[in-house]
Amino acid sequence: MDNILMVLMLIGALGVFSQWLAWRTRMPAIVVMSIIGLIAGPVLGLMDPQDDLGDLFRPLISIAVGIILFEGSLNLDFREIRGMRKPVFRIVTIGPLLAWISGSLAAHYVAGLSWAVAFVIGGIFIVTGPTVILPLLRQAKLKPRVAAVLKWEGVIVDPFGALIAVFSFEFIQFLTTESVEFSAVIMFLLASVVAAIIGVIFGYIIGWSFERGAVPEFLKSPVVLVTVITAFVVSDMIMHETGLLAVTVMGMTIANMHISSINDMRHFKENISILLISVIFIMLTASLERDVLLSIFDTDILMFILLMLFVIRPLTIFVSTIGTNLEFRERLLVGWIAPRGIVALTVSAYFASILIDAGYADAHIMTSLTFGLVFSTVLAHGFSIGWLSRKLGLSMDDKPGVIFVGSNKFSTSFAQVLQGLNIPVIITDASSSRLTHAKQAGVPHEHEEILSEQMEYQLDMTPYDFMLSVTEYDSYNTLVSSTFKPEYGKEKLYQLPLQADAGDSLSSVSHHISGTVLFSDDVTWTILNEKINDGFVFKKTLITKEYTYNDFLDDCDAEDILLVMMRQSGMLDFYSPEKQILIGEPGDLVISLAKPKPQNDSE
Structure with a gap:
């Protein structure tokens, strides 16, 4: 009995380790599992499940x-x-x-x-x-x-x-x-x-x-x-x-x-x-x-x-x-x-x-x-x-895509910037009137309720690695995060921070059902869209050896909002208070919502 338990434990541990190793090395999981099984069995002789389990x-x-x-x-x-x-x-x-x-x-x-x-x-x-x-x-x-x-x-x-x-x-x-x-x-x-x-x-x-x-x-x-x-x-x-x-x-x-x-x-x-x-x-x-x-x-x-x-x-x-x-x-x-x-x-x-x-x-x-x-x-x-x-042109773009749930001035402008960097983006909203922003900006959009069963067959989500819930309703953002967490995982599922004065009273909502908070704890839907109305612009800053990440931070205005860092590899790192502090390396691109410069600025 002890031997069977030991073999079952070893099989389970090696199986899960194989999946993790495949994820870390970006190798096909079945290849990694086969190789590890061969090493553990006929090569090293650590176990023979057919004989051990009888x-x-x-x-x-x-x-x-x-x-x-x-x-x-x-x-x-x-x-x-x-x-x-x-x-x-x-x-x-x-x-x-x-x-x-x-x-x-x-x-x-x-x-x-x-x-x-x-x-x-x-x-x-x-x-x-x-x-x-x-x-x-x-x-x-x-x-x-x-x-x-x-x-x-x-x-x-x-x-x-x-x-x-x-x-x-x-x-x-x-x-x-x-x-x-x-x-x-x-x-x-x-x-x-x-x-x-x-x-x-x-x-x-x-x-x-x-x-x-x-x-x-x-x-x-x-x-x-x-x-x-x-x-x-x-x-x-x-x-x-x-x-x-x-x-x-x-x-x-x-x-x-x-x-x-x-x-x-x-x-x-x-x-x-x-x-x-x-x-x-x-x-x-x-x-x-x-x-x-x-x-x-x-x-x-x-x-x-x-x-x-x-x-x-x-x-x-x-x-x-x-x-x-x-x-x-x-x-x-x-x-x-x-x-x-x-x-x-x-x-x-x-x-x-x-x-x-x-x-x-x-x-x-x-x-x-x-x-x-x-x-x-x-x-x-x-x-x-x-x-x-x-x-053969039969795979999606290697760059990680982004789904924006909720059409508004901020989400449309942000999607437009990412689209300009050849990042697959799409905005979904159940309201045709709210989608006017996306239509006018020429951003890909889908007029459908993201939580509806029909959406699964209406929209292929394969190209999109991240989902950003950016509607004005905290309860809806949380519901979207809870629904899609099994598919995306919390690390790729984001939502705007709760608005204390919005009336939803969700401050006690468990983090187990909500997504990762976007940008900062105090950057709400209202603040983001107000900044767009006030003329704030999306700024793209390339980090180099000469212009380091610390130089960039020193130049930022106190009202600027750091949004996302596009790594040299093409991966996206969204700013969040729930993640460790991001550090930019040469070749990384930082996108921020920056305060407009005075018109009399010589630059």
């Missing part, structure tokens, strides 16, 4: 994969793919079929596998699951169209990889073994339909009970989590590997019911999924044996991996999207990005043992082949997606 190993991974798939499918709202349904439909139907057939042929003729093993592994390799796709999409900041295609493919196709592998095995058993009847194949197909029905029923039960207040707020997340596990286990008991289909359908059902508490469930599941993805990658890579790693470098395996990367995947996408509205550059990126992940590893390990027991001796290389493809695609696609998407 019978708990596979159930833990299976349930974790089910939860991750549910979290991914919870984002599959059909409104997201308006105008994109044809290419998405083709890629999740024709694409997997082509990938299965071509991958199986390659496994037989190139990797030298028997037809039985080749068709099983060909089915497994059609998956590009959310465990690897979703982190890459967040990292690369892809434009909405291509991001939607990759996300839908990753989530929808994931369970079908396992199902196709099961179908291949059952069908081959029927063809080659007299004891297996065709009824077994029919039973598998029926079990898959039953799993989908279970997913729909469980999804509707959750949606119906939540909308009618049958479940209190504090129990909603636990109820969802337990229901997901129940749907997965019940379906898996009927037929192995159908649980993944059940939880995927369940998530899609809830997502398209448009229930009001959907965002709370998403935030909870995202936090759970990040932890589970980290833990599972560490567990799987740390459990690999050294001979498995060395066998990856066999010529047949390397040739198969190269064929999957550079021929089969691009060909599959280009053929399946013929006649769709996907541009050539979009098809090129989608045809390259196809990292395999947890589902491929877990299903492959399961079928390797099953096939070996059934007498297919060549199945012993399935684990090596799978890990070789997983690790190769994780490395190749993890490091190339950002570079390639920028080259």
Whole structure:
């Protein structure tokens, strides 16, 4: 027991550390997790989770994969793919079929596998699951169209990889073994339909009970989590590997019911999924044996991996999207990005043992082949997606963008200054009259309530790293901060300081729900807009070796307001009393709201 607890503690610590290290180094998280898992397992021998956890190993991974798939499918709202349904439909139907057939042929003729093993592994390799796709999409900041295609493919196709592998095995058993009847194949197909029905029923039960207040707020997340596990286990008991289909359908059902508490469930599941993805990658890579790693470098395996990367995947996408509205550059990126992940590893390990027991001796290389493809695609696609998407013009600007919630003279003028520095900006407001400032200034704007559900589909927030709530209403600013804190984090979510005389009486509001205070404790909405009316100007000051930051501070007037510092790297540091004092370095640009100079000033 003590040994199991120690291993679980080490797995969790390494998983979270991997995510933190990836954030600090700006490397793909899945790459960091894989490397740390290999170092902790086969390289240093600190642990072997499969051996240490024993019978708990596979159930833990299976349930974790089910939860991750549910979290991914919870984002599959059909409104997201308006105008994109044809290419998405083709890629999740024709694409997997082509990938299965071509991958199986390659496994037989190139990797030298028997037809039985080749068709099983060909089915497994059609998956590009959310465990690897979703982190890459967040990292690369892809434009909405291509991001939607990759996300839908990753989530929808994931369970079908396992199902196709099961179908291949059952069908081959029927063809080659007299004891297996065709009824077994029919039973598998029926079990898959039953799993989908279970997913729909469980999804509707959750949606119906939540909308009618049958479940209190504090129990909603636990109820969802337990229901997901129940749907997965019940379906898996009927037929192995159908649980993944059940939880995927369940998530899609809830997502398209448009229930009001959907965002709370998403935030909870995202936090759970990040932890589970980290833990599972560490567990799987740390459990690999050294001979498995060395066998990856066999010529047949390397040739198969190269064929999957550079021929089969691009060909599959280009053929399946013929006649769709996907541009050539979009098809090129989608045809390259196809990292395999947890589902491929877990299903492959399961079928390797099953096939070996059934007498297919060549199945012993399935684990090596799978890990070789997983690790190769994780490395190749993890490091190339950002570079390639920028080259093809399919990623957002590298500079951090800013959303201004609330249109007024100050926010419009400030956004105009940032826009002049090529920083993506947008102003949102529910009032058309207040947006007049933004319209006249030519600043990008959105006439929509930022807190409405429709806003999620009206505005792609990917380009915007910071959100500034700058309305005149303290309570509204605080509500916006509280709503978007799970997505942005407090360090990138700002709001104006409370106005003591505004009548909101929010001085006792917990800092846990409010955003970071902007600029200074006494620089309120009223003061900022009064200064604009009094002729204060936005001043941009470049810090150099000759003109230091201290020189700049000495030259500032007592009424000047320091707004933001644009670092030489392009990052933004907003001034705030809640942060440590900013120190400018040569190359940094300081933007301030400065008192106008007297007209008789010679300068």
